[in-house]
Amino acid sequence: MTDQILVKGASLLGAASSDLLISDGVIAEIGSVSAPQARVIEADGLVALPGLVDLHTHLREPGREDAETILTGSQAAAVGGFTAVLAMANTSPVTDTAEAAERVHDLGRTAGLVDVQPVGAVTRGLGGQELAELGLMARSRAGVKVFSDDGRCVADARVMRRALEYVKGFGGVVSQHAQDPDLAGATSCCHEGELSGRLGLPGWPGVAEEVIVARDVMLARHTGSRVHVAHASTAGTVEVLRWAKGLGIEVTAEVTPHHLLLTTDLLSGYDPTYKVNPPLRPQEDVEALRTALADGTIDAVATDHAPHARHDKEHAFVDAAFGMLGLETALPVVATVMVESGLLDWAGVARVMSANPARIAGLGQHGHDIAVGSPANLTLVDPAATVTVDRDDSVSLSRNNPWHGRTLGAAVHATLLRGVPTVLEGKLV
Amino acid sequence: MKKHLLSIDDVSADDVATLFETAAEMHDVQRRQVKKLPALRGRTVINLFFEDSTRTRSSFEIAGKWLSADTINITGKGSSASKGESLRDTVLTIAAMGVDALVMRHAASGSALQVSQWVDAAVINAGDGTHEHPSQALLDAYTLQRRFGTDGRLGSLEGRHVVLVGDLTHSRVFRSNVLCLTKLGAQVSVVAPPTLMPSGVEPWSKELGFATSYDLDEVLPTADAVMMLRVQRERMSGGYFPSAREYTVGYGLTRDRLATLGPDVPICHPGPMNRGLEIAADAADAAQSLVLDQVSAGLAVRMSILYHLLAGEGSTS
The missing domain is CATH 2.30.40.10 (Urease, subunit C, domain 1)
Structure with missing residues (x-):
């Protein structure tokens, strides 16, 4: 005993x-x-909730250990109530080989605070052209199941089609960062609308996300594969998802805590803390995302935790790095936005922050009901x-905290x- | 007056009147043989230009020199990000040299506001990306007020119909001007093809009180003044319009359109002009063209800005 x-x-x-x-x-x-x-x-x-599962984190190791490491990211995750996190592939080097994936996996096990599950790149070096060794990553000790070029969209329809087809062979899923690069280019950084017009910031229109989501659900239908939409941010995306799910297309989607609460108007002071990709959207989009999360159109909350060294945020707005911290504040934000408003009960929180993300990522040891034997x-x-967030209380190495x-x-x-x-x-x- | 001039929103209509009153005095100095005033002796003004500029930089430089400030130009192309240094480190380094004012131009919208939060010096926005260019808007309004005045006294823009035409999406001159002109009571119309109209302009125009149009010929007959804005030729490769020829036919101040303007309707252009594209040579060189008046007014207005932000530091108008 x-x-x-x-x-x-x-x-x-x-x-x-x-x-x-x-x-x-x-x-x-x-x-x-x-x-x-x-x-x-x-x-x-x-x-009591089943341990939270985050489909979308950036732990920055290898490559940017000054911003976060697998250890400090794991610490932030544990403090946030997570027991498993998926670590995105846009590190340096990129997680696009079995060896790279195993390294992330093993560093996670060594840290031992949460199960760190590497996400594999869809394409070599996130280049968008040649498939990475998806099968070798899947068969590796890391057992990669989720593939994403996150930060970049797999924009080429032919490449996306092949990726969707190929991962069927081992039950994988492609998580798409939906951003048509012709409609929202590298400098696009503010939701396209009245504020971007006033501020003179390059617009990032919602339609740049929606056309890719629409294309991808049709590719998923055509290939009989399953696709996951990362950080859905617009009401239009919600409409496409609802339509696709109604047709029985295998599509899942996540929304970030910040897209559930923070809005475009925060950019009026050009503070790069609020620069994130996809950008913060207007209140109408926020409302649509909340409704979609409550009714199951959106399956999961995922943080897109994106730590950055201070100097990478101390540039002019268009030059500053994209992203914000999220692991430690995700549950409090969801409680504030979804539970206090009555949109979700705690069983609903367990569904969108544990059971669904575990199922989407194929994590058999997570997301269980609280039951004997689990x-x-x-x-x-x-x-x-109630907690007033102080960015200096964070266990993350970074301080780009929009909730401060x-x-x-x-x-x-x-x-x-x-x-x-x-x-x-x-x-x- | 506020410590910084980052946006036209930083000045009230009264502030503008004060600035113009001083500018008119400074304007007279330009006609003297000895142009130097001792007002800013011992003060240091740095022109920090991260983006190419000839007219604005030299205008601020001469303005500072005529006020006896020590004026230094620092130019650096490209963003500091591309050099591996943060913008904050760059400006803190310069500010640490003991600077009273930073006149700053940068390709990034909002950069002047960000810098003003990092340094103690007064920051004057000399153009931040596609956001604002407040000294340009002030000199434009001053030029028009002089034009509408009599006996050397400044006139009023109240109720005057001012038409701005061009690449509004990418124009900081437009953004500052629409704020400044509406503040001074002008009736403002902005004209551009739909692809060069700023996103979300409808609620903005309603709130601020200016009109938008895609049809220059509909707006021009009631114009009391016309401001043509530069159209960068590289916009064509962005697909904003099919050809220079088509742009000119739709939105250029052509000879034909010039003929429909009354001879008293002033024509402004912030420069540099694309003759033949947005403005015909005949219009640029017409008697009613204020293009060169804008340049000399620019000196007077910038002297006034420097004077008010630096000479009376700590006091308010």
Whole structure:
């Protein structure tokens, strides 16, 4: 009876309170449990969720270890309540070989705080032309299942078609960064609309995302493959997704916490903290994304956690790096936007932040129901907490935090990976 | 007056009146044989130009020199990002030399505002990307007020119909001018083909109170003044319009259109002009053309800007 943990009095998915006995990394007993030798985590008033899974992070290692490492990114993930994260391939070198994928995978296991699952590049060097060794990455120790050129769109329809077809051979999925490069080029950085017109910033029109999503769902239908839409950001994308799902096309989609709350008007002061790709959109898009997440048109919340060294954000707006931090604040943002408003209950949060992303990414050890026999990947949330975000409190190496100074509802109290606490009382163990 | 001049939004109509009053005095200095005033002796003004400029840079340089400021030009092509240094590091390095004012031009919209948050010096925006060029708008308004005045006194733009024509999407002159002219009570119309009309202009034009049109010939008959904006030829490769010829037929101030303008309707152009594209030579050189008046007014207005931001530092108008 070693390594037992008793979580006392947690509200399971926000419903009835119960004790959870965890033994050997697995949920052993649920109910009113007496286990005198077990280490106790008092969870009165806390909500128990299955460990959160993030389909979309940038951990920057290898290549930009000054901005984040797999260790510090894992720490931020654990603090945010995550037990698994997918690490995007746009590192230096790019994760486009089995060896590169295994290295990321192994560094994640060494850090040991969350399961770091590498995403493989779709094309060699993210060049958009030749397929990377998708099959070798899939068959590697890393077991890559999700492929993405994130940061760049697989714009060539022929390449996208081949990728979708090819990954069927091993049950893979392509996660597309939808951005038609002719409609939204490299300098496009502000939602195209009144504010971009006033500010004189290069516009990034919603239609540049929507035409790619529309094309890709048709390619998915044609190839009988499945496609995942990364960081959906517009109401038009939601319409296409709804239509495609209605036809039975195998498409899934994610939305970021920032696209659920932050809007274009934040760019009026040209603060590069708010520069992100796709850009922050107007309130109408935000509302459509919230509705789509609530009704299942959008399957998952994914952070697109994108740490950057301070000097890479201290350029003129068009020259500054794209991206913002997200791992530590994702759950509080979702609680604030979706739970407080009644759009989702805690079971819904478990669905969009754990079960669905685990299913999309094919992570068999994550996203389980809280049930006897399930791996004890758990997140305990204090739903009554309110936290004013201070960017200097972050365990990330970077400070490009758009939530700085904002007060958010709910806080992650504890995170357990296979029964081992990684976070207790909101702090890394 | 505020510490910086980053946008026309930084000055009130009263501020503009004060600036123009001083500019008129400075204008007289230009006619003297000895043009130097001691107002800014011992002050250092750096012209920090990250983007090519001849007229604006030399205008600010001469303006500073005539006010006895020490004026230094620093030019650097390309963004600091491409050199591996952050913009913040670049400007902090320059500011650390003990600078009173930074006159800055940069290819990136918003860069002057960002810099003003990093340095103690007064920052004057001499053009930030496709955002604003406030000293240009001020000199344009001043030029028109002189034109509409009598006996050397400045006239008013109240109710005057000013028409701006050209590549509005990419024009910082347009953005500053539409703010400045509406502030001064002018009735403003902006004309461009739909591809060169800024995105989301409808709610903006309603809020600020200016009219938009795709049809120059519809707007021109009621114009009290016309401002032609430069159209960069590289816009054609961007597919904004099919050919220079077609642009000129639709939106150029051609000889034919010049003939329909009354002889008292002034013509402005911030330069450099593409003769034959947006403005016919006959229009550029017409008696009613104010193109060279704009240049001399530019000196007076920039002297006034430097004077008000630096000489009375700490006091407000």
